[in-house]
Amino acid sequence: MSHGVLALGVAVICVSGHVWYLPACIDLRAAQDRPESRRPAAAAVLTGWATAGLTMLLLLAPFTLWAAVVVGSAGLSATLTLAVRSWLLRRQEQCEEAARWAALLPVSTVAPARRPDSARRAGPARHTEDDC
Template sequence: MSPAVLALGATALCASGCVWYLPAAADLRAGADRPVSRRLAAAACLTGWATVALAAPLLLAAASWTTLGAVTGAGSATALLLAGLARAHRGHEERATHRAWAALRLRPPARRRPGRTGLARVFLWWFLPGYVVAAGAVAVVLIGETVGR
């Protein structure tokens, strides 16, 4: 497959991903008005989308597959690290809120988990295995190039 076609696909994917990265950018711009966990989650989201967006120019510039793999690997690892930190901070924030309500000897408000909607869960169940398959396909192409030389 031509790198130009892959770049076009990455560009189309980034254009359709504005549903996720525009609210994340708004959360980061809000600064201290948002909890730390939410800002970390927004940073993770933006890092992931920036990684995909950076892949398009690299593909058009005919960068080596090793370079492309290193950039996307580093971006994905950073996004996963930020997401993990966001989840840990959210747990700390929830426990602190619970302790504050307990100190007041009042019943804490009903726990509102921002759970995923059914559509988001379906998307994740289809997206994550597809992402793994795509990474495997890139690995096969890289191994094939290396063996073919």
Template sequence: MTHTVLAIGTAALTASGCVWYLPAIADLQAGADRPRSTRTAAAACVLWWAALALAGGLLLAVPDWHPAAQVAITGLVGGTALRLRAAWDRRGEQREGAARWAALEGGPVPRSARPAAPALVGWLVVGAALASLGAVAVLLSAGGGLASRVALAGVSGAGVALAFLLVGLGNARRQGR
């Protein structure tokens, strides 16, 4: 493969990388409006893409591929070092932010001292009312014999009442915490 083909491929790759290096350039231009870690990571991104673009230009200008490879590797190593520094700075910024938020917090939010019993009674009353209405509706229906309707009304009413009892107990347990 000739150097010209490699240079054209490198130029196409560098042009398509604009989705990374153009926002990075904007972060660098913003200056102190961005955190230090963001600016350092942006510098790493720009260094990576600039080294690749320079390597593509060297492939066109110099007949040997070694200088282009050396520039590309230097950009890769330098960008990686900057990216590691950005990660280090980011961890420091997160610790500092956590300390600032901890200083602002006044402690845990106190829970309400509402007793759980009224809520449980409410669930039980609603459950008993629905179970009773359902049982009456089953008894008044015209399907099947009287014994089967009584059994179905009793089982369905007990099931509805049990479901409301369990929901009410779960609610009372959450309020008690």
């Protein structure tokens, strides 16, 4: 398969990807109006799409296929790093929010109804502060 066909495929995907990278641009421009975890997530989206665009340009230029592979793998690792950072920040934000709600709505002091042992073991999993 020629480089032009690969570049054309990447170009079509990049054009159709505006539903992801335009909202990411808006999230980055909003800065402090969005939660902190949204910025690295938006940066990850933009890095991924920029990598795809740059890979397309390298496929069209008279470079070897290895140049596109190197740029693609570097962009992929940067995108994954930003996505993991965003996930960790989101997890921290969720724990902080759970702590705020726990302070607002203290646990009831009424004893729960007595259930059989089998129902107690099969009961729903509860979120505790140890999870954070």
